[in-house]
Amino acid sequence: MELAVEARTLPDAFGQIALSLFAAAVDPSSVDEAEVREVRAHGAGVPALLRRWLEECLYVHEVEGFACRSIEFAVFDAASTAGGEPLRLHAFLRGETVEPARHRIHGLIRGIGSDGLAVETLLEGFRVRAILEL
Numbered sequence: 008m009e010l011a012v013e014a015r016t017l018p019d020a021f022g023q024i025a026l027s028l029f030a031a032a033v034d035p036s037s038v039d040e041a042e043v044r045e046v047r048a049h050g051a052g053v054p055a056l057l058r059r060w061l062e063e064c065l066y067v068h069e070v071e072g073f074a075c076r077s078i079e080f081a082v083f084d085a086a087s088t089a090g091g092e093p094l095r096l097h098a099f100l101r102g103e104t105v106e107p108a109r110h111r112i113h114g115l116i117r118g119i120g121s122d123g124l125a126v127e128t129l130l131e132g133f134r135v136r137a138i139l140e141l
Contacts, residue, residue: 008139009123015132017082021057021096024135025064025078027104031139033074034111040101049093053085056094061119061137069102072111075102089099114141117122 010027014020027033046063050056067092082097105112122140127134 008141010139011134011136012130013129013134017053017085017126017133018096020126020133020135021060021083022078022080023099024057024137025061026075028061028064028116028137028139029075029110030067030113032113032116032141033114035074035076035106037110038074038076038102041103042073042101044071044073044075044102045097045099046100047095047097051093052087053094054124055138056085056096057126057135058119060096063118064100065119069116070104071104072105073100074105075100077101079087106124115139119123 010024012020012023013024044067048056048059048063050059050121079099085094117140120140123136123138125136
C-alpha cells in the first residue's frame, strides 16, 4: 500500500504520513485522544529520518497496541549541520490502546517497504511517500 501526502512544511508532511500509517491499521474516527505516547527518531538524512520515524510509529502500533488520532512535534530538527549531527525528532502521539470490540481494525502492517520511500521539495511545500508492507 502506498502512502503519499503533500504539506506546506516538512513536520506537517511527517505528521500526516504517520497519521496515514495509523489510519491504514485502525479507523481513526473511532479513536479518542485519551493517552499519549512519546516517539523519538534519528536519521543521517531526511529520508533516513522518515524511515526511522515511520518504523517507530509502527512499533508503537503493532507492539504496544496503540491507535493514534493526532501528533504534536516537540522537536523537529531536519537541518543538516557541519558537524554531521543526525537529524532528529521527538513527538507526542495522542490516541488510545486498541480495543477490537470498539475500534474498526483494517489489518496488519508488516513493515515499511525498502522501495518507494521519498521526500521531495515542491514549490510550496513537500511531498512524502512510503510503501507499507501488508
